[in-house]
């Protein structure tokens with residue numbers, strides 16, 4: 217066990233049982249002041265033992281102070297300047313305790329500059345009854361990158377259950393919860409860019425509960441990212457099997473501009489169109505043959521309803537790209553309202569397009585293709601999105617018409 221893990225375990229044990237436990241001086245010597253992020257939970261008007269990592273050279277010189285507390289509360293922290301302190305507060309809420317010390321100056325006292333101030337902070341939750349839940353306030357990952365979440369709980373009663381759920385998600389997300397939902401440690405994969413709010417709930421064997429929220433920021437890292445979802449949301453069959461779901465299969469297409477680009481379909485593959493038939497992992501080679509950075513990648517082809525699907529290019533190099541949305545198969549579902557979100561090298565969408573209704577008829581070739589927009593990469597990493605319209609309306613064609621007839625002019 218590492219020193220940090222050992223201290224975290226000690227702190228967690230101390231917080232959970234309310235008893236002091238001695239640090240083993242021989243086992244671990246921190247290099248600097250260290251405050252664990254372990255959950256520290258106490259009751260109003262009762263002593264709570266706190267522990268921080270204090271280097272031996274600083275023991276006796278550490279200052280413990282309550283630096284943030286709920287309005288109207290009274291809180292004290294008592295210490296002999298070492299690594300342990302006793303905290304007591306009179307009201308429920310979150311308190312911050314700062315541990316600080318001046319680092320000893322190097323070399324002769326006369327030659328050294330001002331001593332460095334070291335500090336770290338502990339957060340204490342005081343509740344009158346029931347358990348206390350804690351979870352990371354926020355995390356940042358890339359879309360589709362799994363992240364492990366650890367929810368924690370403390371209290372004087374055994375925990376009966378814990379549960380993770382989706383509290384909020386960007387529009388177009390399928391809102392799939394972390395897996396598993398009933399364990400403190402879980403994994404979550406944000407399906408699209410944006411902020412996903414996850415709730416962690418703890419219930420003790422008295423039925424008392426507490427909750428906390430983790431915000432997972434899913435930030436795109438590609439030079440171009442196009443996301444597609446289609447309505448009605450939350451009715452995809454993997455999430456809601458049975459009568460309420462539909463299996464509509466809408467497809468995202470990205471055409472490489474320049475030359476004579478051609479839309480592809482199931483029976484007519486086109487190397488200038490990135491779509492389900494040719495563009496999943498290891499698919500198309502565009503631009504520089506020596507680099508995969510300018511190749512497109514379709515991460516997900518959702519065939520059971522509502523997306524999201526997305527196509528990415530790390531470093532776009534074509535003069536422009538054209539986005540299409542094709543209603544491949546309805547499987548008995550009716551028209552679908554498609555929405556596109558486009559990112560260029562940043563966490564904020566450059567454009568949201570739609571919802572635009574697409575209709576399925578008899579065959580994929582006879583079904584609607586929404587020719588939605590052109591995306592022009594700009595020097596410096598951004599892009600310009602030019603929506604495509606015909607007669608003031610979204611440009612809708614069947615895919616066989618689109619393959620035959622003159623395309624909208626290049627931007």
Ligand SMILES: [Ca+2]
Nearest residue numbers: 466467517518
């Ligand atoms: Ca699809």
Ligand SMILES: [Ca+2]
Nearest residue numbers: 502503504507
């Ligand atoms: Ca390439």
